[in-house]
Amino acid sequence: MPIILPSESLAVRSVVGVADDVFAALRGEFATLPRAASVVLVLIDGLGAISLRAHAGHARTLTAGMAKKDVAHSVFPSTTAAALTSILTGVWPGEHGLVGYSVLDPAQDALVNQLTGWESVGIDPATWQAAPTIFERARAEGRPTFAVGVAAYAGSGFTRATLRGADFVAAQTPAERVQVAYDLAERHPGSLVYCYLPEVDKAGHRYGLDSAQWVSALEEIDAAMSWRVPPGVGVLVTSDHGMVDVPAHRQIVLEAEHLADVRHIGGEPRMLHVYVDPDVEAAAVADRWTRDLDGRADVGTRQEAIAAGLFGPEVTAAAASRIGDVLVVARGNGAVYDGTAQDQRSRGMIGQHGGLTPEERQVPLLRFGAFAR
Helix, strand or coil: CCCCCCCCCCCCHHHHHHHHHHHHHCCCCCCCCCCCCEEEEEECCCHHCCCCCCEEEEEEEEHCCCCCEEEEECCCCCHHHHHHHHHCCCCCHHCCCCCEEEECCCCCCCEEECCCCCHHHHHHHHHHHCCCCCHHHHHCCCEEEEECHHHCCCHHHHHHHCCCCCCEEEEEEEEHHHHHHHHHHCCCCCCEEEEEEEHHHHHHHHHHCCCCCHHHHHHHHHHHCCCCCCCEEEEEEEECCCECCHHHEEEEEECHHCCCEEEEEEEEEEHHHHCCCCCCCCHHHHHHHHHHHCCCCEEEEHHHHCCCCCCCCCCCCHHHHCCCCCCEEEECEEEEECCHHHHHHHHHCCCCCCCCCCHHHHEEEEEEEECCC
16 A cells, blocks of 8 residues: 555645745845845754644744745655755655665665764765765855854764855754854855754753743743844744654554564654565555554555655666665554664654654745744
8 A cells, every 4th residue: 555645735836946046135136135245044853744834832933924925845754864865955764865863774784864874884074975065065156154053063074964064063952053154154254054952852852842942942032032143143043853752652662573574674663664684575464464454553665665655756877776666654643663672762752753643744934034024
């Protein structure tokens, strides 16, 4: 059974188009955004448009004047590795190749964690993710480029894959990061400045969307965004994905008989990449998993997912080789675990993402400063 595609309005933009919007504003091409002397792109990791609206009272700065059209669709899978890379390259996962949280490196027949596993398996970020970043494109136009983020991420493989071309500037709190980003944009006319705020995502994973900790993280970021935008600077605020809370009774744990003919399981519990043993028909495994997970997850093969355009209009050979032979997308607020000791440790994570629900795929696309309506 092929994966059921969500119905989406053609009027809603994709996060893939954010890069072109930013460049149009810097060049004064007036495609979507007005001209700006400099641009600050703020990425609030893990903040879905639906959860933001539901907590508008705790995010008055972000939601002030927020209209129905101030949203964008994230990519599939709705996870940071895939979506953030699409925002920062302007291409779909099928082109940049980061097609999930953990995916297969066919050359080593081993799974690679796309956020933290680059160094441990010797993956070169420049070749694994070969699409030019927005910072490389900006540098080619002679523009100053900066990425303001958490110091611990400065030298990671994922940073080198997605922030190539930017001068990395570390700052500790959300307010400090926003202030540094605005200052850089003001002092360097024509610049592109990226500001990364991961606090909401972290709180959601650990405590859930309805927790006091998540609300506190949202309030902290909203307060940071109330900082005065310098004259002439355009600020675009978006996210890579939203999330859903997965209660314990919605956790599906696969038994040994379900895992027959499976050599690797990648992805994450909301969207599994299943890699089958050599000489095993993926369709046969997909049929079995469809029966086993009836009503709880959508199951399809790699070929079905690519044909449906889930990874974008184009899928390179390299990207295709990393996609699971079988894909399993949890429905509603469920999650699928493979039952291994390592996988069981992640069952304490409350807020999750990766799937196709509106809560995961609809993200805010907000304008401030020179971009404000």
